[in-house]
Amino acid sequence: MSEEFDAPSNPAEAAILASGLRVEQREMPQLVRRVARKLPADAEVIRAELVAIRRKFWSRAAMEMANRAGQSWVRKSDAEAAAKRLDDPEATPRALRLALDEAVAERLRNTADTADATLEIVSGEQTEEGRPLSGERQAALAQAVAEAHGLSTAAAAEFVLRAERAAERRRQDLRSAEKAARDKRREEVTRLRAWEKSLVGIEGIPALLYCSNREALRWVSAGLIPVARKIRGPKGGRELWQFDPVEVAALRPEVQGWRAAEQMAERGADRGPERHPRERPAARSEERERPDRERRDRPVNLTRAAALAGRGSKESNQAVARAAALDRYAAHFATARAMIRRITIVTGPTNSGKSHMALDRLASSKSGMALAPLRLLAHEFREALASRGVEASLATGEERIPVHGSHHLAATVEMCPFHNPVDVALIDEAQLLHDRDRGAAWTAAIMGVPAREVFVLGAPECIPMVKRIAELCGDEVEEISLERKSPLHAAKGPVRFGELRAGDAIVAFSRRDVMDLREELVKRGRKVAVVYGALSPEVRRAEAARFRNGEADLIVATDAIGMGLNLPIRRVIFSALQKFDGEERRELNSQEVKQIGGRAGRFGHHEGGVVAVLAGKGDPSFIETMLTMPARAPDELRPQVQPDSEIVAAVAAEIGTDSLFGVLARIQRAVLRKDDPNYRLADLTQCMAIASAIDGVSGLSLLDRWTYALCPVDERDNGITRLAQWAVEHGAGRPVRPPLAGRLPPPDRASGEELQRAEKIHKRLVAWRWMALRFAAAYPDFTEAEEETDRLDSWIEDVLRQQRRTKAANRAA
Known part of the structure; x- marks a missing residue:
């Protein structure tokens, strides 16, 4: 019976009360509105409307059941499908549980043709979403898959046991790798702290170099003694400079040369402007009366003294910094530095024809490359060259299309080939030099692209930094400013x-x-x-x-x-x-x-x-x-730089470690000073997070792990956790399978949840293909991954199109 209500205020409410159905107070307003649209309504109509209202509650209750049971593979769509199976407004929790099991079984049965393929896809989804199953949960999922596919009791038992063992093995491997990574990180942090603790202030230099305080101050100011670290004093006080005692002590053989250089510079200063003859003897006499130590403390031209000593400030950086050489980053690109390059900066607003002009020049050259910020734009550059009669190869992070005999390339900026000289290069969207995440890639491309003519395209605010890069490289620069073609x-x-x-x-x-x-x-x-x-x-x-x-x-x-x-x-x-x-x-x-x-x-x-x-x-x-608003001058004009594999290997050898986290931590702390006049270090946060997650994976070399650290993953989608799991499989010698979506619903019946899930799997496939192009043996199913990518592309586009048709059809009905 219905709960007690006041006298009905309208025919719909009267019909509901007359039906004899139990209706909760909170349900009555919505039920009245629904029944009012169906008047005259009998008890069956009212019953159906009440069921429709309660299905939302049943759907939530079904998800709660699954969560309590630890069935993380149950989706919201399964719960909704279970609720739709119920048509009794007084359905019991047991009936809901049975309906949920049936809905999940139907989805598992439709996921793939075999139980093995279904289990791989569904358990893979759990791993991809950062919820890897324990052995017990894997066994429960395997049992559900076996039942959905109708395996016999014996076959199901064997299937479940095999799945449980495989899950337990992966879990142990992952735990072992995580423990090893924690131990390595702890060791490297201890090493770094010990190094920082060993640092001395400027007052400790005289005892290390057997010099006076004033000499130490002069030599530090001249850059002859490397500053290991600069930190802010207590409570925002003055900046404190710290020095590596080992590095400073190693400079003892240089001291006599510095003093000799100072004396030469001092004598040169004394031979300055001619004085009156009567003044000169007195001055010379006074100078001879000074003690040698005081003469050494006399201010002189220290820059000249450093040059005379044959040791510049860059060359005297600490050992690790010398190994990395990030303060001489332009010299890292030997092929480009061996060429006479001319950089043409082409700026202008959108729709000013920058790309068109540069592509015309590129197409007329015998060889060249076009570097774009996105894979989409790399494809557009390739098509633009083809329309000009030039066939070009394509290279992006997850895709390669070689064209035999072609001397032109369209690529994303990160794929710039630094050892393949060409006549002309185009680098687009140069204002991304200022981007926090990808700016270093533009620095490397502009500095390192081995082309005689380099066209750098971008917004006007890129001009100062591109000029700075050209100056560091010793390249000639020309500016072209274009106007928008339409107002x-x-x-x-x-x-x-x-x-x-x-x-x-x-x-x-x-x-x-x-x-x-x-x-x-x-x-x-x-x-x-x-x-x-x-x-x-x-x-x-x-x-x-x-x-x-x-x-x-x-x-x-x-x-x-x-x-x-x-x-x-x-x-x-x-x-x-x-x-x-x-x-x-x-x-x-x-x-x-x-x-x-x-x-x-x-x-x-x-x-x-x-x-x-x-x-x-x-x-x-x-x-x-x-x-x-006119273009605002950027606050920071020093280009961002980041290490590459050669730099990582050099620093690792210098500090004697196999820990990628330790290498990156030292690079971050000590390689490039924060006040370096030419460069600033790019943000290494994500690289260090990945390094911390995979440092304990056995079977992967330091440079293998560095490659993993560069993989484009989305941290918000458990990207680092997923990458670590791939690394464990790779290190153990097991093939890393690509993420798969399984069977997809017809596009016209796809929910928003299913669309978003397909987009996520597609994005994971991009990362998988990126890894596969670098580790083909460990990621062997590249063709399958490409086919799955194409299938998802087609399905997503069909969903976006079909959803519009469906809504239009509903309106027409």
Whole structure:
């Protein structure tokens, strides 16, 4: 019976009370609304509506059951499917449990054709998501898989035992590697602390070099004595300089030379401007009366003294720094330094023809390369060269397309070949020199690309740092500044949803916001394409093509649209004027507004472009201010540098360690001083986190581990944990299998959860393929990984297309 309610206030409520069904107080308002749409309604109709309401509760309850049972492989979609199987409003927990088991069994049965393949895929998903199964849980999953595939009792028992043993072996290997990594890290931290503890202040130098305090001060100032570390004193006091006593003591043989050089410099100073003859004898007499020690303490031209001593400040850096030579980074690129290079900096706003000009020159050369920030743009460069009659090979982190006989290459910046001289090179988006995560790759590319002509393209703010790099390399520089081909201006007011027109691009700053905007636009009957970072280049290009050919009249995108994807956009409309940059939520800067907004008004498609903001999402005057703001000089002009395999090996040999964490910690602490006038060390945080996770993996060399540390993984998706698990398999001599998605639902029935899962698996496949190109024997199933990647690309694109059709069909119905 229903709970006690007041007298019914409307026919729907009266019908519910008359049905005799038990309805909870909190359910009544929603049930009344649903029944009101079905009047006249009998008890069966009301019963069906009550079941529909309770299915949300059952779905949550089913997930709680799975969690309590430790069944981490149960998905939200399984719980929803279980709830849909129930049609009794008074369904018991036992009935829900049975429905959940049936739903999970159906999914497991449809995941793959065999029990072995299903177990591999599902347990792999658990590992990929950072939830590797214990032996007991693996056995439970294996039992569920065996039952789903209808294995006999004996076959199921053998299958479960085999799975449990394999899981236990992997778990022990991983635990052993984690323990070894912790021990190594502890040892290296102890070593580093011992080294830091051994450091002395400037007051300790005289006892080490048998010199006076004033001599020590002069020689430190001249850079003759290397500073091991500079730290801020207590409570923000003055900066304290510390020195490695071993390194300082090793300089004793140099002391006499320094003193002799000072005396020569001093005598040169004494022979300065001619004095009156009567003054000279007195001055000479006074000088002769000074003791030798005081003469040595007299200020002199120490730079000249250092030169006379034949020992410059860079050459006197501590042993580890000398081995790494990051303070002489430009010299690291021997092939480029052996060439006479000319750097042409081509700057201008979006849609000014920078790439077109440089590609024309590249296509006319006998050999060359085009370096892009994204795999998508590398493909576009390759196609642009092909349209000019030049076939080029392709090289990205996870893909190689060699063209026999070709002397041209399109590649991502990180894949720059430093030992293959060419006539012309193009390096795009040079403002990324300032990027915290990837700036060092641009430094290396600009410094090291072995080309006689180097075209560096970017926004105007890249000019000072590119010039600094050219100066460090001794290269000639030319500047070319281009103007935008079509005008760009800010809209006078905000744009409402109802005012969006064909050719508009709406920009958001997260996948969730993109999908929410798309959902809202679809409800309003609009045809929408989407572009965001989690989509592969292939899907992005397919979505862009749909917008370009009119299949979609609007495109909703993240700021990923700001690079590449030349689209016929009429207006760029920001849905937010703030973004989270990985550290904080902040306002967009001028360069971001210009870079993204500049995609509007593509030359040849529109007479001009308009940049606006959605109504209620910000002040339109902010857009105008950012578009008209001149380029701001960067706060930091020293290019970022990072070690490579040669540097890692050299430092490891110098400090006598096989620990990658120890090498990177020493590089971070001691190799490049924070006040180095020319370079600054790139952020090594993720490399060190990976090193810390895999340092204990046996079977991998130091440089193998360094390669792992460079793999592009997403920490938010348990990327480092997953990489460590791959490393354990690799080190143990077992093949590392690629992530697989199993059977996918029909695109028109795919949920948002399933779409996001497919995107994540695709991203994991990118990392797997990156590793496979470097360790082919350990990652042997490259063809399977490529096929799975292509399958996911096609499915994701079909889902994005089918979901639109389905919603449109629902509206029509």
